[in-house]
Amino acid sequence: xxxxxxxxxxxxxxxxxxxxxxxxxxxxxxxxxxxxxxxxxxxxxxxxxxxxxxxxxxxxxxxxxxxxxxxxxxxxxxxxxxxxxxxxxxxxxxxxxxxxxxxxxxxxxxxxxxxxxxxxxxxxxxxxxxxxxxxxxxxxxxxxx
Numbered sequence: 001x002x003x004x005x006x007x008x009x010x011x012x013x014x015x016x017x018x019x020x021x022x023x024x025x026x027x028x029x030x031x032x033x034x035x036x037x038x039x040x041x042x043x044x045x046x047x048x049x050x051x052x053x054x055x056x057x058x059x060x061x062x063x064x065x066x067x068x069x070x071x072x073x074x075x076x077x078x079x080x081x082x083x084x085x086x087x088x089x090x091x092x093x094x095x096x097x098x099x100x101x102x103x104x105x106x107x108x109x110x111x112x113x114x115x116x117x118x119x120x121x122x123x124x125x126x127x128x129x130x131x132x133x134x135x136x137x138x139x140x141x142x143x144x145x
Contacts, residue, residue, distance in 0.1 A: 028107050031097035035108065038089070039119065045089070048119055051112075058084040063113070068120050073113040078105030081112065 041047040045054060055064045063074040082090050082105050094104035 028097055031093055031099065031104055031107060032111065034093040034096045035111065035115065039115065048116065052116070055084045060084060067113050067116040073117050076109040076113060078102055078109050081105040081108045
C-alpha cells in the first residue's frame with residue numbers, strides 16, 4: 001500500500017481531522033511524493049543529509065538546527081526554499097505536482113521543516129530509502145489523527 005493511499009484512508013477514518021503536515025500531503029500528493037524522492041538516500045541532492053547541507057550552505061543553519069532539535073521549528077519562506085533547493089529543483093517539483101513554482105515553494109516552506117523534524121527524532125539525519133521514509137512519515141501521521 002502506498003503512503004498516499006494510507007494517508008487517504010487515515011483521513012477518511014479520522015472524521016476529517018488533519019495535522020498540518022497531513023494537510024499538505026493530502027492537498028499536494030504529487031508534490032509530497034517528489035519531496036520524498038528528494039529525501040531518499042538515492043536522490044540527486046543526497047537525501048536528508050544533502051538537503052540539510054543545502055539549507056546550511058544557503059545561510060539557514062539556525063533554522064536547520066531548530067528542525068533537528070527539540071522545540072519549535074523556525075519557519076521558512078518560499079524564497080528560502082528556492083534559494084536552498086535551487087530554481088530548477090523547485091520547478092521540477094512544481095511541474096510534477098501541476099502547480100506554479102511559487103505555490104510549490106510556499107507549500108514546501110511549511111512541509112519541509114515538519115518532515116525533517118519527524119525524520120530526525122534524535123536530532124541526527126540518517127540516510128533512508130524511499131520505503132523507510134514512507135513508513136516513518138506514515139507512522140507519524142497516523143499518530144496525529
